[in-house]
Amino acid sequence: AQRVTQPEKLLSVFKGAPVELKCNYSYSGSPELFWYVQYSRQRLQLLLRHISRESIKGFTADLNKGETSFHLKKPFAQEEDSAMYYCALRPPQGGSEKLVFGKGTKLTVNP
Amino acid sequence: KAGVTQTPRYLIKTRGQQVTLSCSPISGHRSVSWYQQTPGQGLQFLFEYFSETQRNKGNFPGRFSGRQFSNSRSEMNVSTLELGDSALYLCASSSGYNEQFFGPGTRLTVL
Numbered sequence: 001a002q003r004v005t006q007p008e009k010l011l012s013v014f015k016g017a018p019v020e021l022k023c024n025y026s027y028s029g030s031p032e033l034f035w036y037v038q039y040s041r042q043r044l045q046l047l048l049r050h051i052s053r054e055s056i057k058g059f060t061a062d063l064n065k066g067e068t069s070f071h072l073k074k075p076f077a078q079e080e081d082s083a084m085y086y087c088a089l090r091p092p093q094g095g096s097e098k099l100v101f102g103k104g105t106k107l108t109v110n111p
Numbered sequence: 112k113a114g115v116t117q118t119p120r121y122l123i124k125t126r127g128q129q130v131t132l133s134c135s136p137i138s139g140h141r142s143v144s145w146y147q148q149t150p151g152q153g154l155q156f157l158f159e160y161f162s163e164t165q166r167n168k169g170n171f172p173g174r175f176s177g178r179q180f181s182n183s184r185s186e187m188n189v190s191t192l193e194l195g196d197s198a199l200y201l202c203a204s205s206s207g208y209n210e211q212f213f214g215p216g217t218r219l220t221v222l
Binding site: 097 | 211
């Protein structure tokens with residue numbers, strides 16, 4: 001079964017504090033993993049994909065195949081990071097681009 | 112480049128009616144996917160089209176259908192509307208197993 005679990009519906013931190021949004025997945029194989037972000041009144045947009053191995057807006061995510069996790073991290077949270085964050089998986093290239101999403105984590109960064 | 116556009120942005124229908132939603136992908140993108148977003152279930156995959164062919168379908172009843180035209184524009188139709196069909200319907204396009212770009216969504220309310 002293809003499943004993405006984000007255990008925290010809500011996460012609240014203070015500005016400057018580290019933040020980690022958890023994501024665990026279930027998939028028999030090697031999927032592609034993504035983090036999408038939805039800021040208030042904006043459309044859903046891609047933040048990170050695991051194959052890029054890059055840092056976007058200070059966020060990084062490491063794929064841990066042993067633990068089937070893809071946690072999103074940022075060492076110093078900013079107020080503009082407040083948003084809904086969705087972890088998603090996609091089957092490896094082979095015909096379908098279907099994304100399976102977790103239910104999302106609402107991050108609030110307090111001043 | 113213009114982004115993914117969806118029309119209409121808002122719809123109010125009554126139970127039993129049918130509705131058609133439209134999605135115009137980014138120019139040059141041939142893959143279009145549809146998702147339903149609700150507070151309870153999150154983002155769920157509806158279907159995916161590539162070059163006018165349905166490539167994948169999610170676990171939704173047959174009342175949900177879609178199609179893609181030769182210019183890559185896509186429509187989805189929901190017949191015999193139920194209260195539970197109230198949701199934000201998102202469309203995403205990509206150029207072929209690359210980043211998916213999402214539209215702003217159509218907010219459907221069924222009364």
